[in-house]
């Protein structure tokens with residue numbers, strides 16, 4: 158790639174954390190922000206806050222007081238930190254297959270494995286809601302936990318995701334829709350369970366002022382490397398070369414903490430008008446849907462009765478080779494993409510006892526390519542992406 162191409166490289170993820178975010182977060186330290194009225198208004202419920210989605214899931218699972226080692230159903234096509242959180246809670250993941258058409262949990266597989274399960278985690282993958290009523294019916298009396306890490310403001314049959322199940326959690330870590338550094342609200346309608354979750358979360362560590370300060374500065378620094386022009390010049394080449402060691406979005410650890418006031422301040426300031434950003438991203442998705450000609454790949458769509466927030470735009474190819482050729486083609490034209498969860502089956506096999514019974518999920522992990530449609534891209538970027546996908550499909 159030429160220098161100009163490096164400068165213009167469109168990042169795969171959206172780390173929206175500039176100066177304004179930094180100052181908003183730091184104001185949280187000085188104001189000692191402890192409330193988030195905007196999110197309470199939106200969800201008509203008071204959330205319980207933790208530092209991250211994985212911590213929230215851990216707290217919910219602990220509150221359920223399931224027998225040690227009990228099996229929790231979770232889609233294999235899911236971020237492995239979720240599997241880890243299940244293990245941290247003294248439970249074990251039992252992997253569920255996904256639907257090829259919407260990347261979400263297969264209700265049929267859930268029905269098959271239901272007898273072995275004590276709870277199930279339903280992930281709204283890429284912001285597209287799962288078929289929640291069918292999942293809840295298949296789960297019967299078993300608790301269903303909604304993983305809304307990717308689905309802020311998505312709706313299922315007119316209802317917000319996060320309000321459809323026993324308990325739910327979101328993630329507002331950088332790279333997710335609301336890039337606030339970290340932070341995760343838990344919603345739970347069962348008052349007894351809510352009290353228990355609160356009790357568990359109250360036992361977590363709080364953030365010191367110095368830690369909040371350093372974390373905000375580090376987040377700002379990493380976000381700078383994750384945005385143009387620095388992404389193509391520094392973030393991408395270093396991230397690729399050092400892979401995991403400096404993979405800018407990877408965060409593998411597990412640390413149970415309360416939410417920092419820096420994160421809370423930023424989340425609450427952003428969420429009030431966030432629907433506007435989602436509307437822009439939705440327009441971007443529709444631009445691609447209207448101008449990309451499906452060929453050796455299929456385009457994403459919204460589920461029946463669902464409104465997706467279009468957190469990600471996933472192309473699904475007929476095979477891995479075609480996906481990889483398209484990814485290389487796009488990269489050469491200045492568009493970075495993500496082979497999301499490419500190694501998830503191997504990772505789950507090595508670390509979490511997966512034994513190969515989720516063929517659709519394995520296929521998805523090897524054939525899905527996420528292309529950027531972030532709300533802060535320009536119309537000309539989206540036109541460039543559409544044009545380049547159409548060109549690329551001629552050579553695969």
Ligand SMILES: Cc1ncc(COP(=O)(O)O)c(C=O)c1O
Pocket residue numbers: 208209210211212235236238239280304306307327328329330340341408
């Ligand atoms: C589907 C899903 N669930 C849970 C998580 C965990 O969220 P966090 O990184 O805030 O712990 C992620 C984030 O990577 C995710 O993508």
